[in-house]
Amino acid sequence: MVLVDLELQPFLLTSHQVWFRRKISAAFTPHLLLPPASNSEFTEMAWEGVIGAVDAARESKQQVVETEHLMKALLEQKDGLARRIFTKAGVDNSTLLEATNDFISLQPKVTGETSGPIVGSHLGSLLDKARKHKKEMGDSFVSVEHLLLAFPSDKRFGQQLFSNMNLSEKALKEAVQAVRGGQRVSDQNPEGKYEALEKYGNDLTELARRGKLDPVIGRDDEIRRCIQILSRRTKNNPVIIGEPGVGKTAIAEGLAQRIVRGDVPEPLLNRKVIFLITYCLSHVNSLVS
Numbered sequence: 001m002v003l004v005d006l007e008l009q010p011f012l013l014t015s016h017q018v019w020f021r022r023k024i025s026a027a028f029t030p031h032l033l034l035p036p037a038s039n040s041e042f043t044e045m046a047w048e049g050v051i052g053a054v055d056a057a058r059e060s061k062q063q064v065v066e067t068e069h070l071m072k073a074l075l076e077q078k079d080g081l082a083r084r085i086f087t088k089a090g091v092d093n094s095t096l097l098e099a100t101n102d103f104i105s106l107q108p109k110v111t112g113e114t115s116g117p118i119v120g121s122h123l124g125s126l127l128d129k130a131r132k133h134k135k136e137m138g139d140s141f142v143s144v145e146h147l148l149l150a151f152p153s154d155k156r157f158g159q160q161l162f163s164n165m166n167l168s169e170k171a172l173k174e175a176v177q178a179v180r181g182g183q184r185v186s187d188q189n190p191e192g193k194y195e196a197l198e199k200y201g202n203d204l205t206e207l208a209r210r211g212k213l214d215p216v217i218g219r220d221d222e223i224r225r226c227i228q229i230l231s232r233r234t235k236n237n238p239v240i241i242g243e244p245g246v247g248k249t250a251i252a253e254g255l256a257q258r259i260v261r262g263d264v265p266e267p268l269l270n271r272k273v274i275f276l277i278t279y280c281l282s283h284v285n286s287l288v289s
Contacts, residue, residue, distance in 0.1 A: 041131075041141060041142055042141060042142045042143075042188070043142065043143045043144070043185060043187075043188045043189065043190060043191060044188050044189050045077065045080065045081060045144050045189075045191045046141075046142055046143050046144050046147055048073075048077065049070060049073045049074045049077065049080075049082075049144060049147065050070065050073075050127075051073075052070075052072075052073025052074070052076065052077070053069040053072070053073045053123070054117050056072045056073050056104070058117060060105075060107070060109065061109040061110060061111070062104070062107055062109055062110065062117075063116075063117055063118060064117070064118055064119075064120040065118065065119055065120055065123055066107075066120040066122050066123050066156060067120075067122050067123050067126050067151065067156055067157045068100055068104050068107070068157045069104065070123060070147065071096075071100050071151070071157070071158070071161070072097065072100050072101065074144060074147065074148070075096060075097045075100065076097070080144070080191075081143075081144040081145065081179070081191040081194065082144055082147075082148060084179055084194070085144075085145060085148060085172070085175045085176055085179050086167075086175070088178050089167055089174070089175035090167075090171070091165050091167050095165070096161070096165060099161060099165070100161065103157060103161070120156075122157070125153075125154070126147070126150045126151065126153075126154050126158075127147075127150075129149075129153055130146040130147045130149070130150040133145075133146040133149045133150060134146045137184075137185075138184060139184055139186075140184075140185055140186050140187070141185050141187070141188055141190075143185045143190060143191065144191060145179070148172065148176070149172065149173065149176060152169040179194050180194055181194065200276065200277055201274040201276045201277055202274070202275040202277070203274055203275075204252060204255075204256035204272075204274070204275050205260055205271070205272045205273050206272075208253070208257045208259075208260045209260050213253045213257060214253075215257075216250050216251070216253055216254035216257065219247060219250055219251050220254075222240075222251045223251055223254040223255055225238070226240070226251060226255055227255065227258070227264055227265065227268065230267075230268060231265045231267055231268065240252070249275070252273055252275060255273055256273040259271055259272075259273065
């Protein structure tokens with residue numbers, strides 16, 4: 001392995017591998033060790049994953065930061081987008097993380113003083129692939145889903161991992177599309193906006209489909225009136241007003257049950273009724289205009 005001094009021989013650097021010989025204090029942030037990537041081109045969650053990859057390599061006493069370290073960092077993000085996408089694809093995140101840790105444990109370790117983690121060629125290639133996915137999807141920043149979509153092309157780790165998990169590239173793309181819901185990455189914090197209704201509301205139609213709702217009795221007129229209003233072409237927003245405990249939620253549940261039974265006009269078939277948890281609105285002000 002040849003170490004290149006940034007200050008003396010910058011012309012020897014490639015787009016995938018840049019090494020620092022300078023001793024860097026632990027107080028400096030890890031992103032100084034990852035020149036092939038800049039936080040200005042990544043979303044906040046994606047950049048946290050890149051930084052987390054450096055930490056994962058350090059914790060494992062491995063000098064080369066590679067794709068397996070990035071996967072570990074993404075899987076360990078609390079309420080992370082990667083976990084939501086894998087869940088949507090039918091993959092168990094705990095099993096995925098265990099397989100990733102097993103792979104990391106097999107990699108060479110270093111002892112003694114080193115110049116700090118360096119970028120592996122496979123990770124550099126994966127970041128380039130993620131940038132291509134960003135461009136193809138018409139996004140402004142590299143997000144977590146772009147990183148995940150690059151893993152099927154990773155011959156070092158990603159291909160074998162997904163093969164062992166029976167996760168195809170097609171299934172991964174479908175999961176990404178389902179979670180994104182047609183949204184575009186136009187700022188550096190888009191991940192929190194994905195599946196906002198699922199995160200901050202309850203799907204009453206799904207609960208009705210699973211038999212989790214009690215039968216609604218004595219509210220036929222109100223439910224029928226809601227259906228009539230919802231079926232209009234204009235002015236189709238019913239508002240149910242009443243004191244707490246008079247049965248407003250029961251009307252919404254009754255509507256959800258009728259949708260599941262197919263006892264609604266065609267425009268309402270296969271629609272969803274979402275019960276928004278209003279006290280969560282303070283956490284999603286950026287989603288409401």
